Amino acid sequence: MNSSKKADYGNWVPRKLMNALWGIFLGLLFLVILNALFWRDAAAALLLGAFSALSLAAAAYMQYCRRTIDLRGGGLSGKFYDELLDHLAWQGQGRLLDIGCGSGALSICCARRFPAAQVIGVDYWSGVWDYSQKQCEENARLEGCDGRVGFRHGDAARLEFADESFDAAVSCFVFHEVKTISGRSKRPVVEEALRVVKKGGSFAFVDLFDRSALYGDMGEFVRRLKDSGLREVNYIPRAGAAFVPALARPVMASGVGLLYGVK
Known part of the structure; x- marks a missing residue:
């Protein structure tokens, strides 16, 4: 066994899914910032804020699940x-x-x-x-x-x-x-x-x-x-x-x- 390198077992929660979830959150956050700086639309601020919060919750929850599932993390x-x-x-x-x-x-x-x-x-x-x-x-x-x-x-x-x-x-x-x-x-x-x-x-x-x-x-x-x-x-x-x-x-x-x- 090569002690200098560990086996890579990946995860049941695909990395592509996590990238997509965090990407959606960052995209919405960017729109929130644009709205605050330039558009200053109150309705858009509420809508974008709500969707940003939901996307953050989804990404954070799936990140927790990914860590919990990991063979060398939560096991x-x-x-x-x-x-x-x-x-x-x-x-x-x-x-x-x-x-x-x-x-x-x-x-x-x-x-x-x-x-x-x-x-x-x-x-x-x-x-x-x-x-x-x-x-x-x-x-x-x-x-x-x-x-x-x-x-x-x-x-x-x-x-x-x-x-x-x-x-x-x-x-x-x-x-x-x-x-x-x-x-x-x-x-x-x-x-x-x-x-x-x-x-x-x-x-x-x-x-x-x-x-x-x-x-x-x-x-x-x-x-x-x-x-x-x-x-x-x-x-x-x-x-x-x-x-x-x-x-x-x-x-x-x-x-x-x-x-x-x-x-």
Whole structure:
């Protein structure tokens, strides 16, 4: 491990979003100053002042959330990883798939938790997020586990693996971002993830499962998964509520659930 350089895991709140929020605030503030110096319009002053205050509040709140989530800041993302892996009923022998690996943080956590496992991380790496395959590979190298962790480009809606290729599968806050041909429902993404898990293999997924627009009735979905032949399916609503700070819950705990079990 290279002690002079630390792994860069980025953040679940994209830097581009923060730049946009602070840019909007600064733009409104500039208009407030122009109005005070030149236009001197009372109605405009009230309107611009109100919008400036709202934009500042939004930017400051999301900056707080970004700091809270940061793996080396507030550490909230790491707590979600621990919660997920604590519910993965797996002894760590064989291959594990991390779906939507982003910066490689969860993949590397899996490699540390299961030192005998071979971990594969897949991601689409779109331009929205501050992540890349090169970043993942560099992070794994810096953390000293690059020999057991590999990364490849892939689409979670159509995984390029044969049926029952992995002994375990994990994913954290990814499925709701995946585009599917079935409209808004993200159930097909879960089913695709389960397709590549071996019979008797384990899975644990964190996502916005409590949002009915994305997953419908989760009780019905769990029953449907059980009826499809899965050995064990469990669901925990409001996952993370015990450790997400109260101020961050509107962003990081709303609609979050943990789906886990054995195929």
